[in-house]
Amino acid sequence: MKILFYFGHPAQYLFARATIKRLRNKPDFEVVILIKTKDVLENLLKTDGFPYKNILPQERGRSKFHIAWSLLKRNFKILPLLLKNRPDLMIGTDASIAQLGKLLNINCISITEDDYEVIKTLGDLTYPFSNTILCPEICKVGKWENKKTGYKGYMKLGYLHPNVFNPRFSVIEKYKLPAKYVILRLAKLTAHHDFGVKGIDSFFLDKMIFSIKDHGYLPLISSEDKIDKRFEDYLLRIEPSDMHHVLSFSSLLICDSQSMSVEAAMLGIPSIRYSDFAGRISVLEELEHKYALTFGFKVGREDDVLQKIQKLLVQKDLKEIFQKKKTELLSEKVDVTAFLEWFIRNYPESETIMKFNPEYQNKFIC
Incomplete structure (x- = not known):
């Protein structure tokens, strides 16, 4: 065949x-x-x-x-x-x-x-x-x-099912990443369905970086497109094949990418989505409202996003809580x-x- x-x-x-x-x-x-x-x-x-x-x-x-x-x-x-x-x-x-x-x-x-x-x-x-x-x-x-x-x-x-993917901590050691870091993923938004869709801009990125650092975490930016030079010190410079290992050991994902939000949920990593697509995609709606693994905010709700960042980063046992949520999800999926x-x-x-x-x-x- x-x-x-x-x-x-x-x-x-x-x-x-x-x-x-x-x-x-x-x-x-x-x-x-x-x-x-x-x-x-x-x-x-x-x-x-x-x-x-x-x-x-x-x-x-x-x-x-x-x-x-x-x-x-x-x-x-x-x-x-x-x-x-x-x-x-x-x-x-x-x-x-x-x-x-x-x-x-x-x-x-x-x-x-x-x-x-x-x-x-x-x-x-x-x-x-x-x-x-x-x-x-x-x-x-x-x-x-x-x-x-x-x-x-x-x-x-x-x-990303455990039968296929096993996170390797050696990848974290290879890039000398700290124990506490947050990934900021910026999508290019050029797909056929992205016309008119807005996500994270430079001004909001500044605010989120300040909040993340203020809580003792290192912000790391992964971007599909070129970014302003003032953010280059935060760029996550890794091999593409290592991305899911790095995501697996992160504390939080913040993005305007729908795809990576689902990936984070599969790994038991909390994610915040800031996009006009919030509330419109069934898979993410299920992950948010049934399994509480991701949180979506439409463009314009910057204050709500910053409050959610603070709430998650100060939460005790954050990783353990979301790993339990992932286990519940996997028990119901093929x-x-x-x-x-x-x-x-x-x-x-x-x-x-x-x-x-x-x-x-x-x-x-x-």
């Missing part, structure tokens, strides 16, 4: 990385990986040593025109590859493979963790052509519910890598099983 994975974001690749390793070790499976340039995606693949093809080496622009033009280019780049080396199944979060899969009668599984209303443009371009939409149970996929296969978990558990490997290896029969007996997935809870 030949499987083609297409990745346009580091989190998408990380979700499937452990599954790809397992499939590559099976004699009856062949895996092909296509990517486009995005953040540290190519760096991660190089580190892991997987063969891949980068079909768009240059990062696209930020305008709607650039996004549409990029989709056309991906279609033209991928089509001849499919005609020459036809896969049995395609997996990814992209309209191009869904559209080309429909054209060439190749099954396509679209993976997502975002609600349709948040990624409406991508959904309209992708879901009509997908055979299956594989996503957490909590996600909403609009009028394509008949194509949805929901699982008890999150995409981030594909690479080992996503084990589930995904089963789902792919047995597709499309696995989809039928999940439709008629969704409790079958409980065998992957451990």
Whole structure:
């Protein structure tokens, strides 16, 4: 069975990385990986040593025109590859493979963790052509519910479940990080669904750094984009592959990144999200209101964020409290890598099983 994975974001690749390793070790499976340039995606693949093809080496622009033009280019780049080396199944979060899969009668599984209303443009371009939409149970996929296969978990558990990931304290020692530090993650906000969305600006960053230092913690900035020179002394300079180990031993994450907030929750690290997306994403709403692992604030509520920072950083046994919350979450969620490997290896029969007996997935809870 030949499987083609297409990745346009580091989190998408990380979700499937452990599954790809397992499939590559099976004699009856062949895996092909296509990517486009995005953040540290190519760096991660190089580190892991997987063969891949980068079909768009240059990062696209930020305008709607650039996004549409990029989709056309991906279609033209991928089509001849499919005609020459036809896969049995395609997996990814992209309209191009869904559209080309429909054209060439190749099954396509679209993976997502975002609600349709948040990624409406991508959904309209992708879901009509997908055979299956594989996503957490909590996600909403609009009028394509008949194509949805929901699982008890999150995409981030594909690479941060304890059966897959073990934090290494040696990484902390390598970078000589202190016992008490807070990560400030600044997203680039250039995705198709980020138009008009605001996050942390320089003025608010100044206030948060002062508050963090005032409580005896070291602020460390991780940014997808260039930052003002006055913040360079706080930059977290590490290998991308070490990021989750550094996050695992942090005391708090503050960010305007939805993705990293979910990652922190999987590791039992409290997070504060400052973004226009607060209150709009089902996965994060569940993590906030059911498991109390993250806290979302819309742009403009700076004072509320500063108060929450103070409340968390002065809380006794902060790490122990949030590790217990993580344990509760894991007791109700599947080992996503084990589930995904089963789902792919047995597709499309696995989809039928999940439709008629969704409790079958409980065998992957451990």
